[in-house]
Amino acid sequence: MATKSNQPRNSAGRPLKRADLKTLAQAADCLRILAHPVRIRMVQLVLHDRYTVGELAEDCGVLENVASEHLRLMQRCGFFSSEKEGRRVYYRVTEPHLERILDCIEGRFQAGAST
Amino acid sequence: MATKSNQPRNSAGRPLKRADLKTLAQAADCLRILAHPVRIRMVQLVLHDRYTVGELAEDCGVLENVASEHLRLMQRCGFFSSEKEGRRVYYRVTEPHLERILDCIEGRFQAGAST
């Protein structure tokens, strides 16, 4: 008596089970990390080159400790990794899906931005 | 002297300017909306068919007023629209980029999920 076909399906035709609760939570956590203008900007930058905390802080217009906290978040969830060189710490992207996800986001938000 | 090329570029080769602040904030807002397990689930469902508040609430395992609040959020930011029929309200996706974005997310989180 459901008005829908008995199981919802994703775009690949696979049924989405309620067992995906954990996966949904993971995805939400990941998106929540990304859902901050400074962090999106950092991802954009670090996707193309490695950057130090100071460089990222300056580009994003935030204090260095604030940048450091954002970077820690992104490192904890596996987006970034860091390499220490002298007194500097360079961050780079390690999550391979980030580029595609960012492309999607940019595709949505820069679509009509040329005018 | 900067260790980077003088301007960061996105994957299309376009330089990313600091003027994108507003765009970054918009993108972050959009991601923040998506960054909730119940809302992701709702988007998955509503991408394939229209659903009433009650149906979504049941599938997601939340109270109907809670579902209604999530739906209001997604309507306010342009993801969904609603059509009233009798005492029911059907929601459907109106944001055309949502499908691609969801695909990206699912690609990330269902990749190794078969084992």
Next chain:
DNA sequence: TTGACATATCGCGATGTGACGATATATTTG
């Protein structure tokens, strides 16, 4: 060693978010 620099961490206050119960509104049914 001392001092400057680069980064990380901590505690705090402000603000935002999420879920809930209660209630309001609209619609159908009897």
Next chain:
DNA sequence: CAAATATATCGTCACATCGCGATATGTCAA
């Protein structure tokens, strides 16, 4: 009309998040 149903809205409380100043740690240079 009254009762039941479907949805929306509101007030509230618990909790998370954000940015900040202060401080700690580690590193280079004189």
